[in-house]
Amino acid sequence: MSLSAEASRELSASQSTPTASSWRRHDTHWVISLFGTAVGAGILFLPINLGLGGIWPLMVVAVLAGPMTFLAHRGLARFVLSSSRPHADFTEVAEEHFGKMAGRLISALYFLSIFPILLIYGVGLTNTVESFMVNQLGTAMPDRVMLSGVLVFAMIAVMLAGEKAMLRAFAVMVYPLAAILLALSCYLIPQWQWPEVTAFESVSFLNTVWLALPVTVFAFSHAAAISGFANVQRREYGEQAEAKSGLILRNTTVMLVGFVLFFVFSCVLSLSPAQLAEAKAQNVSVLSYLANITDNPVIVTLGPLIAFIAISSSFLGHFLGARESLKSLLAKPTGLSLAKADKLGIALMFFAIWGAAVMNPGILGLMETLSGPVIAMILFIMPVVAIYKVEALARFRHGWVNGFILVTGALAVSALLFSLMK
Numbered sequence: 001m002s003l004s005a006e007a008s009r010e011l012s013a014s015q016s017t018p019t020a021s022s023w024r025r026h027d028t029h030w031v032i033s034l035f036g037t038a039v040g041a042g043i044l045f046l047p048i049n050l051g052l053g054g055i056w057p058l059m060v061v062a063v064l065a066g067p068m069t070f071l072a073h074r075g076l077a078r079f080v081l082s083s084s085r086p087h088a089d090f091t092e093v094a095e096e097h098f099g100k101m102a103g104r105l106i107s108a109l110y111f112l113s114i115f116p117i118l119l120i121y122g123v124g125l126t127n128t129v130e131s132f133m134v135n136q137l138g139t140a141m142p143d144r145v146m147l148s149g150v151l152v153f154a155m156i157a158v159m160l161a162g163e164k165a166m167l168r169a170f171a172v173m174v175y176p177l178a179a180i181l182l183a184l185s186c187y188l189i190p191q192w193q194w195p196e197v198t199a200f201e202s203v204s205f206l207n208t209v210w211l212a213l214p215v216t217v218f219a220f221s222h223a224a225a226i227s228g229f230a231n232v233q234r235r236e237y238g239e240q241a242e243a244k245s246g247l248i249l250r251n252t253t254v255m256l257v258g259f260v261l262f263f264v265f266s267c268v269l270s271l272s273p274a275q276l277a278e279a280k281a282q283n284v285s286v287l288s289y290l291a292n293i294t295d296n297p298v299i300v301t302l303g304p305l306i307a308f309i310a311i312s313s314s315f316l317g318h319f320l321g322a323r324e325s326l327k328s329l330l331a332k333p334t335g336l337s338l339a340k341a342d343k344l345g346i347a348l349m350f351f352a353i354w355g356a357a358v359m360n361p362g363i364l365g366l367m368e369t370l371s372g373p374v375i376a377m378i379l380f381i382m383p384v385v386a387i388y389k390v391e392a393l394a395r396f397r398h399g400w401v402n403g404f405i406l407v408t409g410a411l412a413v414s415a416l417l418f419s420l421m422k
Contacts, residue, residue, distance in 0.1 A: 023247075026236060027244070027247070027248050027251075029167040029170070029171060030167070030229060030232070030233075030248050030252075031248055031251050031252045031255060032167075032170050032171050032174045032175070033166070033167055033170040033174075033225065033229075033316075033317065034222045034225055034229065034248070034249070034252040034256075034317070035174055035178070035222075035252055035255055035256050035259075036170045036173060036174040036177070036313030036314065036316065036317060037222040037224060037225045037313070037314055037316070037317025037318065037320075038219075038220050038221060038222040038252075038256050038314070038317075039174075039177060039181075039256070039259075039260065039310050039313065039314065040117075040121065040310055040311060040313075040314030040315075042218065042219055043181075043219065043260060043263065043310060044285035044286055044287055044288075044303075044306065044307060044310070045285055045286065046215065046219050046260070046263075046264055046286075047263070047264045047267035047268050047271075047276075047286045048276050048279050048280050048285075048286055048289075049212070049215045049280075050212055050215060050216070050264055050268070051264070051267070051268035051271070051273075051276045052273065052276050052277060052280065053208035053209075053211075053212060054195075054208070054273070055195040055268075056205060057205060057208040057209045057212055058212075058264075058265075058268065060209050061209065061212050061213070061216050062261050062264075062265075064213075064216065064408070065216050065220060065257050065261065066253055066254075066257045067404065068216065068217065068220075068405075068408050069220040069221075069253045069256065069257060070249060070250055070253040071401060071404065071405050072217075072223075072379050072380050072383075072405055072408075072409070073222065073223065073226060073249050073252075073253075073379070074245070074246050074249050074250075075379075075380075075383035075384065075387070075396075075405060076223060076226045076227075076378070076379055076383050077226050077229065077230045077233075077242075077245045077246070077249060078242060078245075078383065078387075078393060078396060079093060079097075079382070079383045079386050079393070080093055080226065080227050080230040080231065081230050081233075081234060081241055081242050081245065082097070082386070082390055082392040082393050083096055084096070084392070086234065087231055087234070087235070088231075089227050089228075089231065089324050089325070089327075089328060090107065090110060090226075090227035090321075090324065090325060091103070091104075091107035091110075091324075091325055091328035091329065092328060094106040094107050094110075095107070097386055097389065097390050098386075098389075104329070104332070106378070106382065107325055107328060107329055108329060109374045109377075109378070110321075110325050110374070110375075110378050111322060111325040111326055111329060112371065112374065113371040113372075113374035113375040113378065114224045114318050114321050114322045114325070114371070114375070115322050115326075115349070115352075115371075116371045117224075117318050117371060118315065118318050118319060118322055118349065118353055119352065119353055119356040121311050121314060121315040121318065122148070122151075122152055122315075122353035122354070122356050122357040123356055123357050123360055123361070124307070124311050125151050125152075125155070125308070125311045125312065125315065125357070126144065126147060126148040126151055126357040126360070127360070128304060128307045128308050128311060129147065129151060129308065130142060130144065130147060131304065132304045132308070136301075136304060144357075144358055144360075145358050148354055148357035148358050149354050151357070152350060152353050152354045152357060153350070153354075155312065155315050155316065155319065156319065156346065156349075156350055158316060159316060159319055159320065159323065160346070166316060166320070169316065170313060170316065173309050173312055173313045174309075174313055176305075176309060177306065177309040177310060177313065178255075178259055180302055180305065180306055180309075181259050181260075181262075181263050181306070182259065182262070184263070184266075184287075184299070184302060184306075185262045185263045185266040185267075186266075187298065188266045188267065188269075188270045188290075189266065191269075191270040192266070192269040192270060193269060193270070193272070195268075195269065210411055210414075210415050211415050211418075211419065213408065213411050213412040213415055214372055214376070214412045214415050214416045214419070216412075217372075217376055217379070217380075217409075217412045218372060218375070219260065220253075220256055220257065220260065221375065221379065222252070222256075222317060223321070223375055223378065223379045224317055224318040224320065224321030224322065225317040225318075225320050225321055226321075227321060227324055227325075228320045228321065228324055229245070229248075230245055233245045233248070267286045267290070270290070271286075271289075271290075275289070275293070285303070285307070287299055287302070287303040287306065287307075288303060291303055319349070322349060323342070323345060323346060323349070326341075326345035326348070326349065327341045327342040327345050328341075330344055330345055372416045373413045373416045373417060376409055376412045376413045376416065377409070377413060379409070380405050380406065380408065380409020380410075380412065380413075381406060381409045381410065381413070383405075384402045384405055384406045384409075387402060388402075
């Protein structure tokens with residue numbers, strides 16, 4: 001009788017445990033969160049960066065975007081989940097697999113690749129709200145110190161409110177963002193023009209695709225949120241975390257690539273190559289340029305709203321990654337507990353982001369470019385190296401998949417370094 005009761009309890013427990021194949025609201029929230037992390041302010045410049053090379057390189061990049069995004073992020077999630085310790089974050093996993101010194105160096109580079117982007121978003125968020133208040137609402141110029149402090153504090157407060165509050169905030173922001181992107185992409189369809197088909201030159205074509213790869217990598221990157229995401233899946237799904245993470249990342253990629261590429265193609269087909277070149281020369285987003293040349297009230301109204309939502313959602317995702325890595329980096333050498341290191345790290349980041357937003361420096365674009373090669377190496381190259389070094393990842397040694405990730409990652413890094421040297 002007791003054996004029967006025990007078997008009944010085990011059967012009941014197994015039936016109540018979520019499976020990797022089932023889909024829950026929790027999973028939908030994470031798709032939205034990862035989508036929001038990836039879709040930052042850069043999406044407004046993406047049509048210009050990708051469209052300038054012509055229609056054929058754009059078509060190739062569109063085909064590569066999905067596999068590159070999914071396989072690279074799945075590899076990073078698998079790396080985080082390969083730790084023998086439960087709840088290990090990126091820093092701890094790097095130290096476990098590569099040793100203390102190399103692990104800390106990788107972790108420091110990981111943090112330094114994310115943190116400049118947070119500074120950029122702090123500046124961008126303040127500038128967007130300030131411009132909207134002055135130009136659209138007709139108010140007097142607000143006090144920048146006060147405005148930036150309130151905005152940065154509000155963003156960080158959402159993160160401090162906990163995982164549920166963060167996921168709810170993502171849902172509130174990202175659903176309107178996706179709807180507006182879709183609506184705007186459809187709105188531009190009547191203005192589509194048949195693209196200019198130039199003579200095919202293999203050298204020029206390959207060079208254009210090569211230089212477009214970094215733009216593609218970072219336009220779709222949600223690497224900053226992967227460590228926290230993977231740990232939550234391990235808590236929710238246990239041994240099925242790897243399979244579930246892959247499913248969520250696949251659905252995120254489908255949503256992300258579908259919405260973003262539709263927006264890119266819609267904008268590119270609405271503008272001539274000369275207009276795209278003019279927009280790049282003016283250093284304005286595609287929405288700003290469309291508003292300037294058409295004087296369209298719909299675009300003028302939606303532009304600031306898209307920018308605000310995109311920057312805010314991406315800020316939250318990048319802050320999640322920066323907070324996690326800085327906490328571990330501060331705790332180890334100082335001897336502080338993780339809780340105290342976390343509080344110290346949050347305070348340091350708040351004042352740094354606030355200071356950048358107040359000063360409004362013009363060098364942050366360069367900082368973003370410098371962070372690019374590092375995040376490409378961590379997202380593409382390091383997980384593949386780990387697969388052939390770490391026994392826990394040995395089952396993922398599939399030649400063509402790892403070869404594809406390694407080659408595209410190396411090309412992205414080399415193109416970024418080439419652009420910097422120019």
